[in-house]
Amino acid sequence: VEPVNAHQDVASDFAAYTALLEIAQRVGLSQMLDSGASFTLADASAVTRTGQVQTASLLSALVAAGLLDPDESSSTFIASVDLAERRYQAGYLAWTLDANRIYIDHCADFMRDAENAASTYRRDGHKVALTTQWIGTKGFYPDIKNEIIRSKPDRVVDLGAGAGALAIDLLVAQPALTALALDVSGGACDAASSAARVAGVDGRLDVVRRSIESLVEDPSPLQGADVIHAAFVLHDIVKYDDVFLGVLSACRKELGDGGRLVVADAVRYASDREERAFSALFTYLHANFMGVELPSEERWIDLFERAGFRDVECRRLRTPGTRMFLAHA
Numbered sequence: 001v002e003p004v005n006a007h008q009d010v011a012s013d014f015a016a017y018t019a020l021l022e023i024a025q026r027v028g029l030s031q032m033l034d035s036g037a038s039f040t041l042a043d044a045s046a047v048t049r050t051g052q053v054q055t056a057s058l059l060s061a062l063v064a065a066g067l068l069d070p071d072e073s074s075s076t077f078i079a080s081v082d083l084a085e086r087r088y089q090a091g092y093l094a095w096t097l098d099a100n101r102i103y104i105d106h107c108a109d110f111m112r113d114a115e116n117a118a119s120t121y122r123r124d125g126h127k128v129a130l131t132t133q134w135i136g137t138k139g140f141y142p143d144i145k146n147e148i149i150r151s152k153p154d155r156v157v158d159l160g161a162g163a164g165a166l167a168i169d170l171l172v173a174q175p176a177l178t179a180l181a182l183d184v185s186g187g188a189c190d191a192a193s194s195a196a197r198v199a200g201v202d203g204r205l206d207v208v209r210r211s212i213e214s215l216v217e218d219p220s221p222l223q224g225a226d227v228i229h230a231a232f233v234l235h236d237i238v239k240y241d242d243v244f245l246g247v248l249s250a251c252r253k254e255l256g257d258g259g260r261l262v263v264a265d266a267v268r269y270a271s272d273r274e275e276r277a278f279s280a281l282f283t284y285l286h287a288n289f290m291g292v293e294l295p296s297e298e299r300w301i302d303l304f305e306r307a308g309f310r311d312v313e314c315r316r317l318r319t320p321g322t323r324m325f326l327a328h329a
């Protein structure tokens with residue numbers, strides 16, 4: 001009998017990292033961990049607003065798990081070099097099993113009467129935005145960010161911006177840039193505003209609580225954009241042909257010559273070995289619990305072209321089953 005090699009038993013590691021990072025998130029420690037700066041127990045306790053003993057116990061667990069490194073000579077802690085990758089991996093587990101838990105728990109209700117179940121059982125939008133952000137840190141933000149920076153924009157508009165991570169990242173990297181983050185969720189907009197303050201870029205970020213559908217009637221939030229970006233939000237309106245094309249046409253008109261559209265979104269049932277499992281879950285959940293039939297790669301390209309965009313390019317992103325579409329206005 002082959003001995004079990006504990007180091008290959010990665011599911012147990014992923015489960016542990018996810019739970020520990022979620023606990024750290026809930027007591028407000030994520031930003032401190034992600035900053036890459038060292039901090040003391042007192043700093044951490046001030047953030048968690050729990051007792052020092054309880055905070056010390058959590059920090060010890062993070063150290064024991066290898067997520068945090070202690071510096072005994074200065075009594076400080078700093079995130080381990082692996083933390084960013086662990087957070088990215090934890091994002092998949094947290095998105096799947098935490099943000100979508102209500103769908104899994106009530107799957108039979110959805111299978112019997114999806115419409116009724118969808119109005120009764122709703123996901124927590126903040127959890128969805130946050131866990132998407134964890135996946136995004138390594139799954140799709142880096143490629144999108146590079147692509148946007150390459151086109152040297154003065155103003156970027158991010159549609160369905162969630163907690164604003166990408167826009168804030170761009171503003172930190174590009175001191176002359178201004179941006180607008182639009183989202184229909186009040187929680188997401190509040191999170192984006194407060195994250196922008198913490199990052200010191202709030203003077204260059206407009207946060208607008210609006211639906212993307214409303215841009216057809218009033219495209220003013222798009223004004224002055226050289227790049228319009230939308231990650232994992234256009235699929236929510238793709239089935240409403242007229243609205244979808246109306247939103248894209250408004251984007252193209254406001255971008256004008258030289259402007260670019262950068263979209264990250266999912267395709268239905270990507271079949272490559274590395275993509276198929278997560279893509280299958282993503283496609284199935286969207287179709288059966290959210291009423292969203294994800295388009296194929298070809299269908300996405302066709303939709304962008306029908307709205308008048310040209311030279312539409314499609315690239316694979318690290319997150320399984322996702323693509324970046326680049327188009328010229």
Ligand SMILES: C[S@@+](CC[C@H](N)C(=O)[O-])C[C@H]1O[C@@H](n2cnc3c(N)ncnc32)[C@H](O)[C@@H]1O
Pocket residue numbers: 125128129132133136159160161162163165182183184185188210211212213230231232233236237
């Ligand atoms: C999956 S999250 C993605 C967030 C962000 N783009 C990212 O990549 O981290 C989708 C976001 O789109 C927002 N959203 C969904 N439907 C929307 C709509 N019709 N108009 C504006 N925002 C919408 C949600 O509130 C949520 O914050």
